[in-house]
Amino acid sequence: MKTVDFDVYKNMLYEKSGLVITTDKSYLLESRLAPVIKKWNIPDMVALTDKLRGIPDKQLVEDIVDAMTTNETMFFRDQKPFDKFRDLVVPAVLKAKGPNCTIRIWSAACSSGQEPYTLAITMKENAAKWAGIKFEILATDLSKEILDQAKAGKYSQFEVQRGMPIMMLVKYFTQTGDTWTIKDDIKQMVKFQNFNLLDPMDQFGTFDCIFCRNVLIYFDQPTKGKILDKMSKRLAKHGTLFLGGAETVLGITNSFKPLEGERGVYVHSDAPPPAK
Ligand SMILES: C[S@@+](CC[C@H](N)C(=O)[O-])C[C@H]1O[C@@H](n2cnc3c(N)ncnc32)[C@H](O)[C@@H]1O
Incomplete structure (x- = not known):
């Protein structure tokens, strides 16, 4: 692909989603966009690029961004964040807000829903210990298509096998053939919403905990910095931020420090050290 053509996609993806693609990923562009070309009945990449040079159809742009973003996720991904949510976050919120409070959690970039549903299941599993606490889970993603999947709460055998312990699988899902559907009481605990992390976040109020995992990795430093600074304004003083294993705040923002x-695990940079 010619550099000028590649730049059409590079600039569009950066502007619409923050995603950075480098020329060595040119092959990825062509393979991932093949289904989009087919769906839109466009003859080839040259014709698609020409369409994008004019005033492209909004849905076409959305489909291209969707095709280029990575939705990889799984239930209980990395396990530890969910253990820490149970053992560190909830006690810290209870200390700050008192019993019978509402704990607000944001799963930013939730993909097909495994992360927020894992949080909801963690809450159910600890329901006796946490009686009196009200939990609110907001789960957002840029992709409307992936959010539809998340809302449906339907997973393949392969998807549930990747992280869902068997005991919880039979407890919280119903099986129809090879499809496992998350039960309504878990589904109802999560509110899904379409949201671009590049946009202002003021409308969301204040969260006690933010999961922003495995998405910043796709952005450049200035974009990561802007998102983290906006998130720090949406996180309560006692709040906790979880990032993915390959992500950090170090060298990007002074709003947070590692716990x-x-x-x-990250907290506000002016948060007092945890009590020993
Ligand atoms: C790799 S998944 C991470 C899912 C989950 N947080 C986890 O760790 O398993 C990344 C998600 O980020 C979403 N995403 C990419 N750019 C985004 C943006 N600018 N705003 C919101 N979501 C975005 C993608 O649609 C995708 O679903």
């Missing part, structure tokens, strides 16, 4: 001794 001592806890990988992937």
Whole structure:
């Protein structure tokens, strides 16, 4: 692909989603966009590029961004963040807000829903211990298509096998053939919403905990910095931010600092050290 053509996609993806693609990913562009070309009945990449040079159809642009973003996720991904949510976050919120409070959690970039549903299941599993606490889970993603999947709460055998413990699978899902559907009481605990992390976040109010995992990795430093700074304004003083294993705030923003001794867990940079 010619550099000028590649730049059409590079600039569009950066502007619409923050995604950075480099010329060595040119092959990825062509393979991922093949289904879009087919869906839209466009003869080839040259014709698609020409369409994008004019005033492209909004849905076409959305389909291209969707095709280029990575939706990889799984239930209980990395396990530890969910253990830490149970053992560190909830006690810290209870200390700050008192019993019978509402704990608000944001799963930003939730993909097909495994992350927020894992949080909801964690809450159900600890329901006796956490009686009196009200949980609110907001789950957002840029992709409307992936959000539709998340809302449906239907997963293949392969998807549930990747992280869902068998005991919880039979407890919280119903099976029809090879499809496992998450039960309504878990589904109802999560509110899904379409949201671009590049946009202002003021409308969301304040969260006690933010999961923003495995999405910043696709952005450049200035974009990561802007998103983290906006998120710091949406996180309560006692709040906790979880990032993915390959992500950090270090060298990107001064709004957060790592929680001592806890990988992937961040608090406000002026938060007091945790009580020993
Ligand atoms: C790799 S998945 C991460 C899912 C989940 N957080 C996890 O760790 O398993 C990344 C998700 O980020 C979403 N995404 C990419 N750019 C985004 C943006 N600018 N705003 C919101 N979501 C975005 C993608 O649609 C995708 O579903």
